[in-house]
Amino acid sequence: MPLLKLSNSIYYYGAQMGLMHLALAQAPVVLGDIEKNIEIMETLIIDAQSKCKDKLDLIAFPELFITGYNLRDNYNKVAEKIPGSGKAQNNIEKLAKKYNVHIATGIVEKAGKALFNSAILIGPDGYIGHYRKQFLPNFGPFEEKMFFGEGNQTPVFDTPFGKVGIQICYDIFFPETSMGLALDGADLILNLSASPTTSRPLFHRVLPARAIETTCFYAYSNNIGTQGSLTFAGESVIVDPRGKTIAEIPSFEEGVIVCELDFDKLDSYREARPVLRDSKKKD
DSSP states (O other): OOEEEOSSSOEEEOOOSSEEEEEEEEOOOOTTOHHHHHHHHHHHHHHHHHHOSSOOOEEEOOTTTTTOSOOGGGHHHHOBOSSSOOHHHHHHHHHHHHHTOEEEEEEEEEETTEEEEEEEEEETTEEEEEEEOOOOOOSTTOOGGGTOOOOOOOOEEEETTEEEEEEEGGGGGSHHHHHHHHHTTOSEEEEEEOOBTTTHHHHHHHHHHHHHHHTSEEEEEEOEEEETTEEEEBOOEEEOTTSOEEEEOOBTOOEEEEEEEEGGGHHHHHHHSOHHHHOOOOO
């Protein structure tokens, strides 16, 4: 993998050579029912594999997909230590191994007495890493600061097909989180979301901008269905480093999209628009 110099003190590892086959999934879930949501997850994995002409590398599910988003005082009942041997993680690991695929999904993390709105990445060989949501919305219908702690790290995960950064929903409105992932080498940024119909139009506008700013492939997996007072329309989408939509799931439609991402093209995108080269990463 080529080493590209960005400035006098910053180096960026160029994209791994080759193709990645990515799937995004959206389907209504059952609040608090991990077993049922695992069954839904398996159905979507099977559907994605049937639509993939080659081996499926990664499938991404929305924010808190395993447990449901709008659980409020019941988050503690479904929370798990990460990494650990909890019900959700154990079953996700079984699916990843059974179908030889990497899985990214939202999950409730328990760390001591604190809870976190987290995302976990699991491959066929088990746990790879996880990310804690940093920016917690506490306005309008959102009350996340009442239930979750704030994360403070933005890890980029090494996989056989490329470097993957993960963020969760509201994080996308803070450009430094996306740029931090890109400067740390991300080829693909996943945004796992529970964005209701009231705020989804804003994501339509911001997603292409973040892809252009970071010159990364960007994928947004959003919930659908009704959870309490919140209605989610899905509209999961994949965009390229120029902000162009590659594939999208229509509003309120359950299912998956599968897309082939050519990481070989990342260097040419970044040469044509050298945002990363010209960025200054703060220590």
